[in-house]
Amino acid sequence: MASLTLDETIAITxxxxxxxxxxxxxxxxxxxFFPMRKETQFRYNFKALFRLNNSYWDIIRDGLSKETRLSVSNEILTYFHMIYQECxxxxxxxxxxxxxxxxxxxxxxxxxMFSELEQMHFLVRTKSILQEERKALIHLIDAIQEELYPIISYENFPAIRGELRYEEPEVVYVLEQYLKHAESLLAYKHCIPF
Incomplete structure (x- = not known):
């Protein structure tokens, strides 16, 4: 109300x-009052990169049953690259x-891995996954999410590799590459701050 009685330039100022x-x-x-140490922020950001992998898998899962908005994947990509650069x-x-x-x-x-998730999202959006393959892919997504975050383990990787049977060779290739990189993270488990 007071801005109604003030001059316009004074109100803006x-x-x-x-x-x-x-x-x-x-x-x-x-x-x-609430300082955050750089090391703490780094650890949080490092964990966030793994969480974003799981979140992107959720977007891919949603894309199997309905049309997903590109703005959502664009947002998560931007967030990933911003955090990646900080780390x-x-x-x-x-x-x-x-x-x-x-x-x-x-x-x-x-x-x-995130690049492969982008490719997988593209393949889902272009309907490269057949209707009868969707249930198997959802099971695969669940297993990958369980293995990757919050703790990287080796339990499901052999079984996951055995389930890679899709008609489109691009789908198999992208999933194989993703699993190869995810599995190679096991060698670095000692330095991942979980």
Missing amino acids: LRIVYLAAAVAIVFVVNRF AAYIQKNKSLPFREDREAVLLKLWH
């Missing part, structure tokens, strides 16, 4: 000043980080 004050207050509170920058900046080379390798494998 006050809004900008209030916005700047709010940003400054949030910065001060976050910086001094890579942290590793590059901290030369004395334990298991530095191994963590770089894990990041690269996660990037490959």
Whole structure:
């Protein structure tokens, strides 16, 4: 109501000043009252990359039964690459980080896996999965999600590989590549902060 009696330029100036004050207050509170150490943020981001893999599998699962919006996959891709860049920058900046080379390798494998998820989403959207193959793919997605996060284990990988029977060779190839990279993460289990 007060802005109705003020001059327009004064009202706009006050809004900008209030916005700047709010940003400054949030910065001060976050910086001094709720600080987050860079190492803690790195660990959280590293875990988030695995969670995003599972989330993308959920999008693919949904795509088997209904049309998925590209904006959702675009959002998750943007988020993945943003977090990936933060993790890579942290590793590059901290030369004395334990298991530095191994963590770089894990990041690269996660990037490959996410690329394969993009390809899988494309194959689902282009109806490359036959109707009778969908139930098997849903079972495969469940097994992969169980193996990958929150704990990487080897229990289902041999059985999962045995179930890769799809008419489209591209589907088999993408799933084989994804499983190869996921399985190779087992060698780096010691440096993955779960």
